[in-house]
Amino acid sequence: MKTLPFEKPIEILYKELKRREVKGYALMGLDELIEKQIEEVYKHITPYDIVLVARHPDRPQPQDYIEKLFTNFTELHGDRAGEDDASVIGGTAFFNGNPVMVIGTRKGHDVKETLRYHSGMVKPSGFRKIARLAHLASDTLHIPIITLVDTPGAMVSAETEVNGQVSAIYSAISALLDANVPVISIITGEGESLAALSLTVSDRLLMLKYAFFAVLSPEAASSVLFKNLDKKREIAKELHITADELLGMNIIDRIIEEPAGAAHRFPHIVMKNVKEALEEELEFVSKEKIDILKRKRREKFRKAGVYSE
Amino acid sequence: MKTLPFEKPIEILYKELKRREVKGYALMGLDELIEKQIEEVYKHITPYDIVLVARHPDRPQPQDYIEKLFTNFTELHGDRAGEDDASVIGGTAFFNGNPVMVIGTRKGHDVKETLRYHSGMVKPSGFRKIARLAHLASDTLHIPIITLVDTPGAMVSAETEVNGQVSAIYSAISALLDANVPVISIITGEGESLAALSLTVSDRLLMLKYAFFAVLSPEAASSVLFKNLDKKREIAKELHITADELLGMNIIDRIIEEPAGAAHRFPHIVMKNVKEALEEELEFVSKEKIDILKRKRREKFRKAGVYSE
């Protein structure tokens, strides 16, 4: 497992642990020490450290949650306009016995997957697929929509620009704004820029403890504001991108806990936490009338922002 | 001017006319003879002759009617999905002081134009443009739609198939079926196959005297049924493609007259006839309530076809 820079103190202990195991020495409480050290390290985690945790290649991604927490998943393909974007996965599935439409981004864990899903950067056809599946769930099947978000943003290339990237993003956002069914979103890892927005227009927005949600990546922000990447750590702090901060700002509705050491170390615990949170949220929205849910969703976006009159 | 095969008897007289003019001889009634000969030839015109007339390169095409009969034309471009198809021209314009959305196909008169508009064969983006402009006229601007049809059909190529030709045709047809404004269609030349259908879903369907409207071209029909082109003339008859026949079958609502010699010889007369017909039809649909128009449009298609119970 790749150790992140801020996890250095843990890495040394891990090495010692491995050495003792190999030589057959007694652990003498080293395992407990590691546990404590992990807690200590994660107690002082900074916003930019969280960005790195959120991007850890072994962190569970939306497709993993779909596989583990949903049954009867039928993947539906295509934007009906020229492409099927592999970075967006969506289809009908049962969650806890409830029929839902689940839509997620997909980054991939290894080089092969990463290449295939172009690192989870969403193409115009991906946004159009989101819009299409949202309409199908809302207008035809009448089933709730669950979105799972882990994306470094919309793809930016000559191809995606001339294929209508901005136009496609519009269609995804407006489809979810208008959905006549409950929408629950979970940011599981990276939640960057317009791509993240286009999947988080929802009635309930949840975030994993070590996920982040930002108008753009700290790297891009540093690049725009300072013309270099040196300030990405400082900017990460300025941007207010962590679950704790965003809950305080009323941008998100709930934090799904992760143990110290994060989801890449403890995927099963986090899966369970996501499952429980989703169960509760789905029960919650199921009890509300759709008119009231939609009114609240409307108000949430109508009121978004801070300004002075 | 290109003389068509069945017009041969006229060509000889034309040559004699030219010879006399060059030599300075008296015409001695030759011009009247020509007039009579034209009438005679067009009296015996066959369905396949009409196909050739409809395809005459000098025959006025939709873009010519737009230019001559409409004012303040603002061309609107694009399908919002990846392309602007030059074979479909559409936009807002005034006809006789009335704001309308006019949409036509475009074949081109010379080699350069023909290449640019790919002979009026409509691409997926063309059908999507038709759908988009129909929605704009119906749902946003609330202005009548006038379609002008002269097309050898939908383009069939690897590119158009993978860009969703059939899906795009569906969107054009359903947009016009559903339009909440009057739709008036005029077939001015070729009206072939699904491309012609997708522009003739209307409240009033008019045809020029020497236009034709067919499920597929006589050549293609001969090719499918006889595996060669030898029977195109016979099949043209079997298919019932002329304005006279289609009026009798209640497929079209009105024939716009052309003088013997047809629109390529007398464009000004035909332009005037089209203008008058369109004025009357627009007045007619303007007097009807849209609900009633739509109910009639629905019934027309609900009842389409002949079968036995």
Next chain:
Amino acid sequence: MGLFNKKKVVVPVIPAESQDVRVRCTSCGRLIDYDALKKNLKVCPHCGYHFRMSAAERIALLTDKGSFKEIGSPISSVDSLHFRDTVSYAERLKKLRDTIGLPNAVLTGTGKIDGVLTSIGVFAYEFLSGTLGSATGEKLTELFEFAGKNDLPAIVVFSSAGERIQEGIYSLMQVAKVIQAIEDYKKNGGFFVSVITNPVLGGPAVIAMGGDVIVAEAGSYVGVSGPRVSEQVMKRALPKEAQKVELLQNKGFVDIVVTRFQLKETLGNILKFYRRWSL
């Protein structure tokens, strides 16, 4: 363009009660025992090539045993234009009624798929290549009207060479007629699942694109026209690969491509999601 240069494959319809004991596979050329082929859902056991099925076979494949019931009155194609090509259309129709016993190119009814009651229409390719005539258009229209009235999902299994040339412009009109029925049905809460089997061309292909979900049988072709019309219109051959459902899935126009073995389960799985969540 190497990808597009495969040879044209002619697909024979195997009569349900063939006298031949062995059949040569259209794709791999091997000889297959006919009974074995039938037991294998008419899929070549050697190469996986999907042979064509009749409408009756298709219904047996997809609906739960004994659950299929035809709906509506029988509606017959008629020779409205007194059309004649190599023979007269009237003669063709008479012969078809006598031999295959269908009055038009579509069979419509209700049935259960994995226990879910649905309305279903199946194109009969054995009836003039499943072409779309007036009677077929009327039956499809009635299917969607029936589905709407009875709050049922609608499935149509397509297989068609395109418009019924012998019915001229009436055939073309059916495309708009059926689309109108589909759009009405969908606007009033319907759920339409298109199933593409090999091949679906012309008007029926346009109609198939109305599916809320589009499922295709592996190796099928769907597109605006067949090779003859394409060559006539474009003055050049259409690369057949461009109409293959596997490619069209990548191009975003087909939701799911499955083999015949998975088709029923896939459809059942989708139907289970229709209006199952109580608002």
Next chain:
Amino acid sequence: MGLFNKKKVVVPVIPAESQDVRVRCTSCGRLIDYDALKKNLKVCPHCGYHFRMSAAERIALLTDKGSFKEIGSPISSVDSLHFRDTVSYAERLKKLRDTIGLPNAVLTGTGKIDGVLTSIGVFAYEFLSGTLGSATGEKLTELFEFAGKNDLPAIVVFSSAGERIQEGIYSLMQVAKVIQAIEDYKKNGGFFVSVITNPVLGGPAVIAMGGDVIVAEAGSYVGVSGPRVSEQVMKRALPKEAQKVELLQNKGFVDIVVTRFQLKETLGNILKFYRRWSL
């Protein structure tokens, strides 16, 4: 890719009351008399390059003389996150209020265009590159609400570098907020005309795509992000041509591309078609 290798051009904002008598054209490099440039609508008389206009100039260009009236109360951007980059955001805002006299990056009001009364919003690029902050989002939302209540068409002239980074996630939220306002407006019979001027990036570009008709000023660029963000995200430069409106018109995303000289007439011509036919 030769098409995509043109050099990046930096576009200066020329202050309305410049002290310089001559300006060097960003595109052709020639010196232009400033008064002549202003008289030529800030279009280079040599090469046709369109210099940027301030919000006030844009309103003067498009609305009939004396017809423009601002709507709503002044709404100011605030430093909600106590954001600091090279300087603090609070300081930036103070300085902007003192120098250019705008409280946020958009000016909204009503005016006549060729005699047709319309609601109109104009992005002020001179206010932090027209970036989309909370105050800007609120003003745009109010514009569409006003247009809906008063049965007016809505025109927005876009020019923006994207999201207001200094307002963090609040800036991103404005994209959904304004789209919601646009969709409500359109559903209730509104008519929204987007005008793209150089450049429109990020969230504002997304919002601009909501236009029922999209008009663009010649030579403008519109797309998902600027060169710096693109390079950061993709690890390679974005060919700028891909965001050029002339290309995007061919790609079907822009209805009309016109020079600045034709812009007002074009808009007037479109507005004349709104609800002019009595049903």
